[in-house]
Each structure stands twice: as C-alpha cells, then as structure tokens.
Amino acid sequence: MAVTPTLETDVLRHQDPEVAEILLAERTRQATTLQLIAAENFASPAVLAALGSPLANKYAEGYPGARHHGGCELADVAERVAVDRATALFGAAHANVQPHSGSLAVLAAYAALLRPGDTVLALGLPYGGHLTHGSPANFSGRWFDFVAYGVDAETGLIDHDQVRALASAHRPKAIVCGSIAYPRHIDYAFFREVADEVGAHLIADAGHPIGLVAGGVAPSPVPYADIVCATTHKVLRGPRGGMILCGAELAERVDRAVFPFTQGGAQMNAVAAKAVAFGEAATPAFRRYARQVVANARVLAAELADEGLAVTTGGTDTHLITVDPAPLGVEGRTARGLLAAAGLVLDCCALPHADARGLRLGTAAVTTQGMGEAEMARIAVLLAGVLRGEIDVTGARAEVRELAGRFPPYTG
Numbered sequence: 001m002a003v004t005p006t007l008e009t010d011v012l013r014h015q016d017p018e019v020a021e022i023l024l025a026e027r028t029r030q031a032t033t034l035q036l037i038a039a040e041n042f043a044s045p046a047v048l049a050a051l052g053s054p055l056a057n058k059y060a061e062g063y064p065g066a067r068h069h070g071g072c073e074l075a076d077v078a079e080r081v082a083v084d085r086a087t088a089l090f091g092a093a094h095a096n097v098q099p100h101s102g103s104l105a106v107l108a109a110y111a112a113l114l115r116p117g118d119t120v121l122a123l124g125l126p127y128g129g130h131l132t133h134g135s136p137a138n139f140s141g142r143w144f145d146f147v148a149y150g151v152d153a154e155t156g157l158i159d160h161d162q163v164r165a166l167a168s169a170h171r172p173k174a175i176v177c178g179s180i181a182y183p184r185h186i187d188y189a190f191f192r193e194v195a196d197e198v199g200a201h202l203i204a205d206a207g208h209p210i211g212l213v214a215g216g217v218a219p220s221p222v223p224y225a226d227i228v229c230a231t232t233h234k235v236l237r238g239p240r241g242g243m244i245l246c247g248a249e250l251a252e253r254v255d256r257a258v259f260p261f262t263q264g265g266a267q268m269n270a271v272a273a274k275a276v277a278f279g280e281a282a283t284p285a286f287r288r289y290a291r292q293v294v295a296n297a298r299v300l301a302a303e304l305a306d307e308g309l310a311v312t313t314g315g316t317d318t319h320l321i322t323v324d325p326a327p328l329g330v331e332g333r334t335a336r337g338l339l340a341a342a343g344l345v346l347d348c349c350a351l352p353h354a355d356a357r358g359l360r361l362g363t364a365a366v367t368t369q370g371m372g373e374a375e376m377a378r379i380a381v382l383l384a385g386v387l388r389g390e391i392d393v394t395g396a397r398a399e400v401r402e403l404a405g406r407f408p409p410y411t412g
Helices: 009-015 017-032 045-051 073-090 102-113 139-143 160-170 188-198 210-214 248-262 268-281 284-306 332-341 364-368 373-388 393-406
Strands: 094-096 119-123 145-149 174-177 201-205 227-231 242-246 320-324 347-350 357-362
Touching (some): 045 268, 073 094, 102 248, 145 160, 174 188, 268 284, 284 364
Parallel strands (some): 119 174
Antiparallel strands (some): 094 242
C-alpha cells in the first residue's frame, strides 16, 4: 500500500491537542483492527491530499463557467477534469460530481424526475433497500408514495415476477433498482424492460457496485437507467461523496436538481479528490484490485458457510456478504458487539423474511490492504470462533492485531 498520508500532528497538537489525539487514535484504530464494513475503504494518500488542499477554502456555487463567486478559474478546471474522467470511466454522456453524498444524489434524481406524491417502486427496506428508497423517517417516504418489492423467500434473489406485477398494478412514475445489502448483480436490462412496459423512469442506485463497475467486474447500469446515482467512496476508494450519471437529454434537469434545488456550493476539495479517484480507477491496477475484491468476497462467503453461518443467496457476486449468525447461537446485534471487541468491525443488517438481524460484511478495505484468499479464510475462522465462544475476545484481538500489522493500510 502507499505511504502514510501526512497528518500535521505537530501543528495540530500545538493548536488543538484534544482533536489531534482523536485523529491519531483513529489512525491507530484503523491500523490495528479489520475494517469489514461494506461501505468503507482506505482512500489513497493522493485522494486525502486533495481533500486537505487549498480548494477546501473556495466557495464555488454554480457550475464551471457560471459561478456565483469570483476566483473560480482553477475550481472550474478541477471540476471539468472530474466530470471528464467520470464520463470516460463509466461511458456516460453526462456526470454531475457535486453531490455531497449518495443520499443527496438520490434526492436530486427524484427532484429531476418526480413531483411530491408520485408513486415509486423500489426494493423494500427489509430486503436491503436504502433509507432513500421509501423509509418513513427519510424525505423519500414523506414526499413520495413508495411501493416495495422484495426477494424470494427461498433463494433470497429479487422476485422479478413480483416487480413486474407491482409495476403493472401501480404504474409508478419511477422504478428504483439498487440495494445496500443485496450481494448479487442487479439485472438492469430486466428493470429497463419493466420500466418501459409501464412508462416509468428507471433510477439505478449503484452506490455499492459502482466501484466494481469501474473495475470491470460488475455490469454497468449506465446503458439502461435514465439516471444512475452513486457514491465515490466504498469500492471506488475516493472521498466520501456522491455523483450522478445520465444521458444528455436529462443533463440540465439533473444539474438544476443538484444546484440550486438540493445543494449550495460544491465542496471543491472533494470534487478534486473525486477527480483523483476516477483517475486511479481507470488504471489496470484498479481492475486487478476489483477482481481481487470479488475473489476475496466469494472465498469469505464460502468459508463462513463452512463455519456454519447462513449466507444469504448462498454466496455473492460482489464485495458484499450478508449472513445470519443464528445457527451459531447468537443474534446479529450481539454478534456485532462481540466481533467489534475482537477487532472485527462490521455492520448489522435486516434479514429478508426474518425478524432477527444479520451481519453485513465487505472485502473492499481488507483487499486494499493487500489481503487475499488465505487471509479471508483466517478471518472466517476467527469470526466464527468468537461467535461460538471457542476463541476468547482477548485472543482474537491479538490475532487481528497481528494480521492487520502484516497488512497495514498505509506504510511508512
């Protein structure tokens, strides 16, 4: 992995020792535990350098060539580079790189295509849908009439017959395909077909798989969806943020939905960091990385199944795995706490057609550290051993620290 990103500890310790110690402790936490959260990764030092650049000081409301503030000449260049790299990387006619998050990208997509009260068909939250796919606690569930499709109770796969039937019955204005906990590839061609049958827009929420798309190991939603929403972190290894891809015919509507409708000024340091990440993702090294991410996830899923955990859908096509720890005698939330104490950091998630919570894991970060299939097998043994009570937390924590030490996220 690359050298350690510079942390101005001397300056920060003098100016604000309390915050300096927090940052140093977080760096230590990341270097001594295993980050198995599917939505997290280690950005490169180049990405982190862009985030900490003087562009953090620049106010740049608007778009290149049409800003509301002076002094944006270089901000314009940075944003054009990010846009050009994104459109080339994903084969899209237009890209908006300003959304501050994936959720804001989805909000902008809805704003571009819908009006309050419109009907939207999306994967239900109990089956892996996101908060922006109709949660009553979220703007989506308050402003739009969401109808939820689900997954087959036996296979755990998206129920395509149900999708078609619900679309025919409710005639939604938009259909959303995408998930935060579905480990298989989405059949974008199928969703395009159904959307066309009922006259709906198709929105792909590709926050999780977009990095795999960039690496050539997952199907692209770009040829099928009217709008693709995504994040720039996760597998893509960029800064925390969002982006939108669309065709030329929707470019103006999307841009106006981002600014001025849902956001003010762009975070230009993040835009520059996105440009760096897109450049990195266009390299052969990133394609090799993406292949290893998927290979690691498949091995980890298989090893967890061998250890007795119930793996949803029987495996994975992506970086993401969801499992039920109940066969080992522990519920999801309790399991997450035990594993966190052992240094295995992961998430809980809903389990389809079940009241209990499961575990959601990802292999993006540990693959960035250089781990391979052998390490995935060891992680599975550690995880299951802790949950069965065969490996005490202290012993597991020591093994995790040793493993993380052999594969530091940053060196130097």
